[in-house]
Amino acid sequence: MILDPFVIKNHTFKNRIMMSPMCMYQVYKKDGVATNFHYTHYTARALGGVGYIMIESTAVLPNGRITYEDLGLWSDSQIEPLKKIVEGVHALGAKIGIQLSHAGRKSRTENIVSSTNQPFSESYLTPGRLSPEGIKEIVNAFKASARRAREIGFDSIELHGAHGYLINQFMSPLVNDRDDEYKDGLKFLEEIIDAVRSEMDKDQLLQLRISAYEYDELGLTPYDWAGILNVIKHKIDMVDISSGGVIPNMVNDYPGYQLPFAKIIKEETGIITITGGQIDNLNLANEALEKEDCDMVFFGRKLLMDPFFIYKYDESLLPTSYKRASTLIKSKS
Numbered sequence: 001m002i003l004d005p006f007v008i009k010n011h012t013f014k015n016r017i018m019m020s021p022m023c024m025y026q027v028y029k030k031d032g033v034a035t036n037f038h039y040t041h042y043t044a045r046a047l048g049g050v051g052y053i054m055i056e057s058t059a060v061l062p063n064g065r066i067t068y069e070d071l072g073l074w075s076d077s078q079i080e081p082l083k084k085i086v087e088g089v090h091a092l093g094a095k096i097g098i099q100l101s102h103a104g105r106k107s108r109t110e111n112i113v114s115s116t117n118q119p120f121s122e123s124y125l126t127p128g129r130l131s132p133e134g135i136k137e138i139v140n141a142f143k144a145s146a147r148r149a150r151e152i153g154f155d156s157i158e159l160h161g162a163h164g165y166l167i168n169q170f171m172s173p174l175v176n177d178r179d180d181e182y183k184d185g186l187k188f189l190e191e192i193i194d195a196v197r198s199e200m201d202k203d204q205l206l207q208l209r210i211s212a213y214e215y216d217e218l219g220l221t222p223y224d225w226a227g228i229l230n231v232i233k234h235k236i237d238m239v240d241i242s243s244g245g246v247i248p249n250m251v252n253d254y255p256g257y258q259l260p261f262a263k264i265i266k267e268e269t270g271i272i273t274i275t276g277g278q279i280d281n282l283n284l285a286n287e288a289l290e291k292e293d294c295d296m297v298f299f300g301r302k303l304l305m306d307p308f309f310i311y312k313y314d315e316s317l318l319p320t321s322y323k324r325a326s327t328l329i330k331s332k333s
């Protein structure tokens with residue numbers, strides 16, 4: 001199952017494994033430009049047999065970075081090294097997307113902004129509440145970054161609507177305390193989706209990452225998100241289901257902890273769903289697909305630790321040059 005191909009529009013993913021977006025904090029000059037580290041990091045996972053690589057959170061504006069070491073796509077000068085990564089990953093037979101994001105009040109940079117003027121916690125800066133003009137600038141920044149993502153040749157764009165970053169700050173009733181036309185955060189999200197779509201090739205896929213559950217009785221639930229997604233599902237191709245990070249509270253995590261959220265959303269909306277969370281083996285991923293909890297499974301920390309773990313399940317997938325390594329693989333993990 002998990003190693004079977006998956007077709008979405010005119011894209012055939014060679015398997016249903018997505019490398020989850022993970023910040024690497026490896027930009028050295030605070031310029032948002034990808035480095036040799038990023039090239040090696042992403043192509044290594046493609047070499048390891050991952051079907052779908054998602055590049056880490058990449059900011060659409062300098063004050064939308066989570067840290068100064070994050071990737072950015074607010075300038076044409078950031079295009080070239082990302083193009084090399086895309087070419088490298090494609091040459092290894094994998095698809096690749098980029099996660100476009102704005103951290104809002106969770107940014108550790110300066111002059112930060114949000115849907116609110118309340119900080120994330122005492123240890124974060126106090127954000128300026130965005131005016132409608134400020135919002136327009138951010139929507140335009142997403143649009144410009146999408147244009148660059150098209151020029152680079154990404155197969156997909158993932159909008160980071162999860163983990164309490166800016167889109168989530170507009171969507172969540174735990175954060176959005178506005179009384180203007182953006183009180184319903186869906187207006188902000190839809191403006192971004194429309195702007196980004198207007199720059200994308202018709203073959204490129206648009207994916208939204210959400211925090212389907214906010215671990216607070218007043219926060220959003222998978223059922224709330226299903227209702228929201230039913231309004232916008234004709235505009236997006238896939239939803240990537242995560243949870244938490246909206247307010248500084250505890251996440252109750254265990255292997256597969258987000259599968260129930262994905263199942264609800266898949267059943268209620270019919271959208272293609274990707275999820276994961278503490279999944280460190282392909283058997284659990286297979287179970288999730290068999291139970292129709294989701295359509296693809298993401299792996300994060302497992303791939304940091306063991307970029308070649310897929311081949312331990314199926315040695316026949318080893319690249320030709322590595323075939324002789326199979327004589328050494330004794331235990332499956």
Ligand SMILES: Cc1cc2nc3c(=O)[nH]c(=O)nc-3n(C[C@H](O)[C@H](O)[C@H](O)COP(=O)(O)O)c2cc1C
Nearest residue numbers: 020021022023056057242276277278279299300301
């Ligand atoms: C080092 C690290 C960096 C992360 N950075 C991001 C990120 O840039 N964007 C994002 O949406 N999630 C990020 N996450 C969350 C992961 O994408 C993933 O959802 C989470 O780690 C759970 O999956 P796992 O248990 O397979 O690691 C990060 C996680 C880790 C461990």
